[in-house]
Amino acid sequence: MSFKINWEALGIGASLACAIHCAVLPLFMSSLPLFGVNIIENILVEVLLLGTAFVIGFTTLWHGFKKHHHKVTSLLLFSIGMLFFALNQFVHFPYSTFLFVIPAVVLVIAAHFLNHRYCVQAKHCHKDDCSH
Numbered sequence: 001m002s003f004k005i006n007w008e009a010l011g012i013g014a015s016l017a018c019a020i021h022c023a024v025l026p027l028f029m030s031s032l033p034l035f036g037v038n039i040i041e042n043i044l045v046e047v048l049l050l051g052t053a054f055v056i057g058f059t060t061l062w063h064g065f066k067k068h069h070h071k072v073t074s075l076l077l078f079s080i081g082m083l084f085f086a087l088n089q090f091v092h093f094p095y096s097t098f099l100f101v102i103p104a105v106v107l108v109i110a111a112h113f114l115n116h117r118y119c120v121q122a123k124h125c126h127k128d129d130c131s132h
Contacts, residue, residue, distance in 0.1 A: 008119070011060030011112055018053050019105075046089050054082045057108065061115050069118035074111045081107030 061074050084104035088096060 007060045007063040008112075008116055011057055011115075014053060014056040014060070015108060015112060018049075021049065022101075043089070050082065050085055050089065053085075057082070057111075061111060064115040064119045068122040069115075071114075071118050074115035074118065077107045077114065078111035081105070081111060 057078055058075070061078055065072065065075055081104045084100045084107065088100035088104070091100070
């Protein structure tokens with residue numbers, strides 16, 4: 001019995017974990033001072049999370065690009081989206097969340113959607129791990 005990694009599911013799971021992180025973390029972190037813990041605005045934690053999300057997401061999209069469709073669009077959209085997330089961490093001015101986070105989310109979701117569509121539409125495979 002062979003074990004195969006479902007790269008698309010891994011990427012979607014990482015994106016979902018990121019969305020949960022962004023939604024729940026402010027609630028969780030606001031309660032940490034009650035316990036004497038102060039990690040609010042800890043740049044190291046944010047950089048590690050962004051780096052991990054980028055590596056997992058890019059690896060997922062790279063798999064579809066390299067093995068199936070050979071279209072760079074999804075990689076570019078994802079990279080630009082992650083750049084917007086990074087800019088949100090380092091550039092602070094009024095409405096920076098609306099200018100960086102919302103486009104970043106749209107770009108990352110679009111990248112995964114396009115990658116999935118391209119993989120399904122691909123008519124050739126290079127390995128036995130293709131499901132089409």
